[in-house]
Amino acid sequence: MDIRTPDWVKDAVFYQIFPDRFAQSSRVQKAGHLQPWGEPPSFHKYQGGDLLGVVEHLDHIAALGVNAIYFCPVFQSASNHRYHTHDYYQVDPMLGGNAALRELIDAAHARGIRVVLDGVFNHASRGFFQFSDLLEQGQDSAYLDWFHAGPFPLSPYDDSKPANYAAWWGNRALPKFNTDTQAVREFLWDVAEYWIRQGIDGWRLDVPNEIDDDAFWREFRRRVKAIAPDTYIVGEIWGDAHRWLQGDQFDAVMNYPFTRPCIAYFGAHTLDNAMNEASGTGHIEPMNAEQFGARMTEVAAAYPLEIVQAQLNLLDSHDTARYLSVVGGDQTAHHLALTFQLTYLGAPCLYYGDEIGLPGGPDPDCRRAFPWNDVPSWNQDTLALVRKLTAVRHATPALQRGGFEVLHAQNDLLIYARSHGPECAYVLMNTASEPRMAGLNALQAGDYRDALSSQAVTVEASRVFQVAARSAVVLTRI
Numbered sequence: 001m002d003i004r005t006p007d008w009v010k011d012a013v014f015y016q017i018f019p020d021r022f023a024q025s026s027r028v029q030k031a032g033h034l035q036p037w038g039e040p041p042s043f044h045k046y047q048g049g050d051l052l053g054v055v056e057h058l059d060h061i062a063a064l065g066v067n068a069i070y071f072c073p074v075f076q077s078a079s080n081h082r083y084h085t086h087d088y089y090q091v092d093p094m095l096g097g098n099a100a101l102r103e104l105i106d107a108a109h110a111r112g113i114r115v116v117l118d119g120v121f122n123h124a125s126r127g128f129f130q131f132s133d134l135l136e137q138g139q140d141s142a143y144l145d146w147f148h149a150g151p152f153p154l155s156p157y158d159d160s161k162p163a164n165y166a167a168w169w170g171n172r173a174l175p176k177f178n179t180d181t182q183a184v185r186e187f188l189w190d191v192a193e194y195w196i197r198q199g200i201d202g203w204r205l206d207v208p209n210e211i212d213d214d215a216f217w218r219e220f221r222r223r224v225k226a227i228a229p230d231t232y233i234v235g236e237i238w239g240d241a242h243r244w245l246q247g248d249q250f251d252a253v254m255n256y257p258f259t260r261p262c263i264a265y266f267g268a269h270t271l272d273n274a275m276n277e278a279s280g281t282g283h284i285e286p287m288n289a290e291q292f293g294a295r296m297t298e299v300a301a302a303y304p305l306e307i308v309q310a311q312l313n314l315l316d317s318h319d320t321a322r323y324l325s326v327v328g329g330d331q332t333a334h335h336l337a338l339t340f341q342l343t344y345l346g347a348p349c350l351y352y353g354d355e356i357g358l359p360g361g362p363d364p365d366c367r368r369a370f371p372w373n374d375v376p377s378w379n380q381d382t383l384a385l386v387r388k389l390t391a392v393r394h395a396t397p398a399l400q401r402g403g404f405e406v407l408h409a410q411n412d413l414l415i416y417a418r419s420h421g422p423e424c425a426y427v428l429m430n431t432a433s434e435p436r437m438a439g440l441n442a443l444q445a446g447d448y449r450d451a452l453s454s455q456a457v458t459v460e461a462s463r464v465f466q467v468a469a470r471s472a473v474v475l476t477r478i
Contacts, residue, residue, distance in 0.1 A: 130146050433470065
């Protein structure tokens with residue numbers, strides 16, 4: 001089996017942005033009835049973030065060590081999250097329109113930052129032209145076979161009547177495409193090709209398992225890769241993804257099997273499971289070091305290495321409560337999880353605001369506005385940690401492309417190696433509330449430096465090293 005994923009993803013650090021809440025630019029004309037920036041978010045209200053606001057904060061993003069951005073949907077839509085697509089060829093005017101995306105792509109690429117867009121291809125919206133025609137013309141619509149419609153009349157708004165058309169999880173606002181219709185297939189493939197030609201670097205595919213058709217996704221891949229072979233195709237699959245990761249459909253998936261153990265282990269003593277259960281992650285049982293080491297070894301070997309290196313590893317997202325909140329506000333758990341995320345194999349993805357300790361419960365609270373005008377609220381220790389970790393990752397091929405081997409996992413102490421050719425990096429993590437002594441006999445002898453403290457460490461076979469409570473050490477060769 002010849003599996004190839006984009007080489008650039010193996011060295012990427014991603015940053016996920018929810019456009020309505022990241023940043024505003026005065027260069028984008030605003031609608032009149034916006035929720036004030038920073039108020040508790042609502043399911044329906046807009047706060048007015050836009051793409052030029054992202055352009056104006058690219059220096060912040062670049063300073064994080066980020067070299068790829070994944071955007072939640074940007075196309076015209078009547079919803080603040082924009083998963084209700086009206087026009088797949090037009091960027092939402094509230095975000096600045098197509099010209100703003102053009103400026104963003106160019107500005108990001110000038111900084112060496114890739115741009116990945118969210119592709120919502122399973123369903124459209126009630127405002128999508130072809131569905132509007134169906135509502136107006138009924139069974140005489142030219143687009144009758146674009147959807148799963150009938151019997152008539154349809155009921156798109158009155159919940160007291162049957163909808164009489166298939167919609168995503170029964171949500172009438174999201175009519176499901178009939179992808180058995182060739183015209184629909186061609187339309188969606190053309191959308192995918194169009195934006196690749198406009199310069200985007202990849203697609204994150206929303207609920208792609210609900211287009212239950214491998215041939216559709218094989219052709220999707222063939223078409224976008226024919227235009228740009230290094231296009232990144234990453235699917236939102238929450239569980240086992242072997243079906244889509246055979247080298248002929250997706251390059252990778254959002255790695256939620258990475259997420260849950262990171263909550264279970266680093267937040268074992270402070271888990272807020274009521275919040276988890278109200279969120280996408282669901283109930284989580286605490287893990288100890290041995291369980292975590294075994295589970296992350298399994299995750300590292302779940303797919304061929306070419307795919308594992310391209311997996312999108314996240315601690316949280318727009319679909320889950322924020323990591324800091326699901327571990328009960330425990331900053332040490334968040335710092336340990338960030339350290340693991342940025343020293344594990346695969347492509348780490350930071351959710352906007354996590355770098356400053358932005359809290360947030362389940363949707364919509366996890367989609368808070370970035371507090372640009374409240375810098376005192378930023379957790380500067382978290383920000384400094386992220387910058388240190390991304391810097392050492394970019395400077396250390398073993399942390400980008402190396403394998404993963406657990407050397408020790410017991411008594412709240414985890415030690416693992418990342419090896420790439422002759423180069424090794426080691427991470428020592430102590431989740432206990434008191435210091436732990438770590439034997440270094442399994443490490444290669446030599447002189448190292450801890451990337452987090454800048455302390456020089458000489459590794460000898462008989463040496464024992466103290467790891468402070470609730471902290472980590474990241475050793476790379478001097």
